[in-house]
Amino acid sequence: MPRWLYVPAVLGLLFVLLPLVAMVSRVEWGDLGTLVGSASARDALWLSLRTSGTSTLLCLLLGVPMAVVLARTRFPGQGVLRALVLLPLVVPPVVSGIALLATFGRRGVVGPTLEVLGLDIAFSTAAVVMAQTFVSLPFLVISVEGALRTAGERYEVVAATLGASPTTVFRRVTLPLVLPGLLAGAVLAFARALGEFGATVTFAGALQGSTTTLPTQIYLERFADPDAAVALSLVLVVVAVVVIGVARPGRGDT
Amino acid sequence: MTTARSGLVLDIVVDDRDVTVRLEVAHGETLALLGPNGAGKSTVLGAVAGLVAPTSGHVVLDGRDLTGVRPHRRHVALLAQDPLLFPHLSVLDNVAFAPRSTGAGRRASRSAARAHLREVGVEDLADRRPDRLSGGQAQRVAVARALAADPAVLLLDEPMAALDVDVVPALRQVLRRALADRTVLLVTHDPLDALLLADRVVVLERGRVVEDGATQEVLTRPRSAFAARIAGLNLVAGRWDGRAVVHGDAVLTGLPSSEPLPTGGAAVAVFSPAAVSVYPQPPSGSPRNALAAVVTDVEPLGDRVRVTTAVGSLTITAEVTPSAAADLELVPGAEVHLAVKAVEVAVHAARRP
Numbered sequence: 182m183p184r185w186l187y188v189p190a191v192l193g194l195l196f197v198l199l200p201l202v203a204m205v206s207r208v209e210w211g212d213l214g215t216l217v218g219s220a221s222a223r224d225a226l227w228l229s230l231r232t233s234g235t236s237t238l239l240c241l242l243l244g245v246p247m248a249v250v251l252a253r254t255r256f257p258g259q260g261v262l263r264a265l266v267l268l269p270l271v272v273p274p275v276v277s278g279i280a281l282l283a284t285f286g287r288r289g290v291v292g293p294t295l296e297v298l299g300l301d302i303a304f305s306t307a308a309v310v311m312a313q314t315f316v317s318l319p320f321l322v323i324s325v326e327g328a329l330r331t332a333g334e335r336y337e338v339v340a341a342t343l344g345a346s347p348t349t350v351f352r353r354v355t356l357p358l359v360l361p362g363l364l365a366g367a368v369l370a371f372a373r374a375l376g377e378f379g380a381t382v383t384f385a386g387a388l389q390g391s392t393t394t395l396p397t398q399i400y401l402e403r404f405a406d407p408d409a410a411v412a413l414s415l416v417l418v419v420v421a422v423v424v425i426g427v428a429r430p431g432r433g434d435t
Numbered sequence: 436m437t438t439a440r441s442g443l444v445l446d447i448v449v450d451d452r453d454v455t456v457r458l459e460v461a462h463g464e465t466l467a468l469l470g471p472n473g474a475g476k477s478t479v480l481g482a483v484a485g486l487v488a489p490t491s492g493h494v495v496l497d498g499r500d501l502t503g504v505r506p507h508r509r510h511v512a513l514l515a516q517d518p519l520l521f522p523h524l525s526v527l528d529n530v531a532f533a534p535r536s537t538g539a540g541r542r543a544s545r546s547a548a549r550a551h552l553r554e555v556g557v558e559d560l561a562d563r564r565p566d567r568l569s570g571g572q573a574q575r576v577a578v579a580r581a582l583a584a585d586p587a588v589l590l591l592d593e594p595m596a597a598l599d600v601d602v603v604p605a606l607r608q609v610l611r612r613a614l615a616d617r618t619v620l621l622v623t624h625d626p627l628d629a630l631l632l633a634d635r636v637v638v639l640e641r642g643r644v645v646e647d648g649a650t651q652e653v654l655t656r657p658r659s660a661f662a663a664r665i666a667g668l669n670l671v672a673g674r675w676d677g678r679a680v681v682h683g684d685a686v687l688t689g690l691p692s693s694e695p696l697p698t699g700g701a702a703v704a705v706f707s708p709a710a711v712s713v714y715p716q717p718p719s720g721s722p723r724n725a726l727a728a729v730v731t732d733v734e735p736l737g738d739r740v741r742v743t744t745a746v747g748s749l750t751i752t753a754e755v756t757p758s759a760a761a762d763l764e765l766v767p768g769a770e771v772h773l774a775v776k777a778v779e780v781a782v783h784a785a786r787r788p
Contacts, residue, residue, distance in 0.1 A: 341505075
């Protein structure tokens with residue numbers, strides 16, 4: 182490795198760390214308890230954890246089968262389909278929010294049908310979960326598909342010749358083999374859901390206790406009470422650090 | 436099509452691999468499938484396992500037509516070069532996998548798994564993780580795992596090809612015991628595997644069967660080019676008298692390989708044609724095996740000359756230099772004397788007398 186690479190590498194590191202340090206330096210430590218402990222802040226944190234957890238679960242239920250289909254089958258147009266599945270990764274979140282609104286909103290494509298059934302999704306907690314799931318799903322699909330491709334099909338073939346049905350093979354061989362990739366994907370999806378703002382605020386709005394997640398709360402407080410915004414940001418950073426600590430990327434995932 | 440016959444009947448065409456093969460394995464028989472790379476051996480195994488769909492034809496196992504039957508309902512077990520033990524399961528649970536998957540309870544599966552581990556001599560490894568096993572141990576566990584599936588036919592795809600040479604004889608002994616009464620299709624390139632494990636040999640070349648016969652017959656009198664090349668070894672089957680393999684008048688002193696070899700038991704002496712010297716008179720003085728022989732064929736083989744001789748009912752080949760062949764006036768019908776050093780003769784316990 183040429184030594185001069187250290188210069189841009191260190192610059193990059195500073196670029197990432199300095200804003201965090203600056204933010205922490207602005208925290209009013211004396212008032213932290215009151216700032217973070219307000220009813221609206223506690224509501225927002227609790228809502229964020231609940232919705233992110235639910236959307237991570239939805240990502241697992243939908244994303245693992247999607248990854249298996251992408252990794253274990255071949256059909257025409259598969260490359261295009263994979264690109265489409267990953268689209269929410271590159272589309273701006275606010276655009277995702279508008280797309281969801283156009284689908285599930287009152288005047289959306291399926292919104293009126295759902296309304297007849299008594300379901301009004303837009304601007305509800307369910308909308309928060311859907312927005313988070315929409316943007317987080319690609320992270321899980323990519324991780325699990327990669328793990329499936331790395332693991333290969335050889336173990337599954339052996340298991341089948343030993344008399345295991347496809348469901349048994351999936352449960353006792355496929356899932357355990359990709360578990361590290363699956364956990365890494367779930368952690369990434371949870372982190373992405375926790376930080377989700379643009380799609381959420383567009384599709385679900387900002388109603389305290391039902392749709393105002395922590396990022397939305399921070400954005401609102403930024404005008405009303407900048408000190409509270411900084412304190413809540415610190416909370417979000419701490420939660421993110423804990424999540425990354427649990428996942429320990431780069432370890433156990435081969 | 437369904438026949439009442441038990442065992443395996445395979446009659447398939449696989450167009451995209453240009454394979455057209457018909458073969459049978461009787462119930463309880465071990466058939467060795469020999470052939471060069473790309474001859475279609477793996478395609479045949481894949482067709483039996485349900486991993487390769489034949490263009491036409493059928494595979495019938497114990498009277499059951501397997502056409503369209505998914506791999507897990509075929510009652511076959513596949514053992515490849517790579518043991519492919521499930522890395523997330525202990526040795527015991529790897530072996531218990533097949534009974535568990537087919538509905539047996541956890542305790543029954545584990546006790547069956549223990550019995551199979553005992554059968555292959557690695558019961559003490561039951562609690563290990565697969566990544567803590569040597570190559571030879573892992574392959575023994577893989578054998579136990581395949582046996583635990585109680586397959587109607589056991590498919591072995593070069594099971595010893597990836598192992599260190601020093602662990603191969605022991606695993607071969609394990610297989611010899613384990614395969615004795617089972618229906619087995621064994622793909623191998625090692626004539627010794629065929630000789631020691633198989634009742635019958637089928638040779639494939641370019642997707643076609645070119646030889647089919649009793650193992651000793653094919654290996655000692657090969658008619659196909661491939662069998663002649665791989666089976667160029669001299670094989671003398673007989674009884675082990677504690678010092679030598681005795682076959683009629685021929686007595687061959689040799690070194691037993693690492694397997695146990697009971698006196699009076701069936702044994703086979705194996706030696707290369709290059710280890711055979713040819714003399715016009717009986718050699719004297721040296722501690723060699725001496726055999727009187729009649730030349731039946733002389734053919735060039737690269738920069739050597741292959742001399743085929745008859746020793747009683749045995750066929751022994753020797754390799755000599757072209758100048759030696761000329762000096763000795765080796766022509767069919769010539770009477771010669773063969774000498775083979777005892778240290779060049781490997782003796783193995785044989786499957787059948």
